[in-house]
Amino acid sequence: MSFSQIKHIHAREILDSRGNPTVEVEVFLEKGCLGRAAVPSGASTGQFEAHELRDGDPKRYLGKGVQKAVANIKEILAPALKGQEALDQKAIDDRLIELDGTENKSALGANALLGVSLAVAYAAAHVQEKWLFEHVAQLFGEKPQILPTPMMNILNGGQHADNNVDFQEFMIMPVGAASFSQALQWGSEVLHHLKKVLHAKGYAAS
Structure with missing residues (x-):
């Protein structure tokens, strides 16, 4: 068993900076390392963007709840990724895309897939005692050229x-x-x- 294998994935509904629900995901590795990520959501979306899964229930957050996406993570994505190697980001992302099976990520929700992908990346960085930018650069065989610079x-x-x-x-x-x-x-x-x-x-x- 590898210390960097995925042990457990948890998801919850939180509020973003605009007061709208979004998905937060936690990925726990066998070593005990944790990666946590909250999914960003733009104020406007284009017709070619990946599909953000919302509940559509007008009685909760004006239909913007994300309990369906959270359930998809807990019931489908988490069991499928248990035991997977967190250091292999491409394999993780390929598996997420395969599990969804649609061009625009509408089956499970792009917010579900992105949350898991980001949290895995954070967990992988943590287990290597690296910053996320260092881990991502390493995945592409690059060395970070400059200090992380805010945009x-x-x-x-x-x-x-x-x-x-x-x-x-x-x-x-x-x-x-x-x-x-x-x-x-x-x-x-x-x-x-x-x-x-x-x-x-x-x-x-x-």
Whole structure:
């Protein structure tokens, strides 16, 4: 038995930053290492995106509950992946796709599959005593080239903004900072300076 084999998978319904339900998954390995991941959900989805499985019950969270996706993890994905090697991410992901069997992940839900995949990756990183970015780079035979650098959204447009800007997000990466904290500082300073520039030119910056 390998210490990095999957021992148990648990899932639950939580609320995201918008107050909407999403899926959180925990993957436990034989060594006792834990990987936990919560599935992100965008405010808008395109017609070609993978299918996010929602319950559709208007009496719970206006139909946005994810108990079906959670049940699919507990009843289908968890038993199928028990004993699988967490270090082999490709085999895990291939098995998830096989179990769903649809082009757009609509049978079990992309939110169920992604939650499990992410949690496995975190658990695999943990058992190797690596950061997630180091583990992912290793999977592709690469060495991390730069310190993890935050990507910061400083301007919004598109469908959900109250302006006529075509682009949904303008993001910056403070590359070159000596540490993550310095990168965070640089990003914050750029944001506040940008607000001042926009206000000076008569533009809203809220």
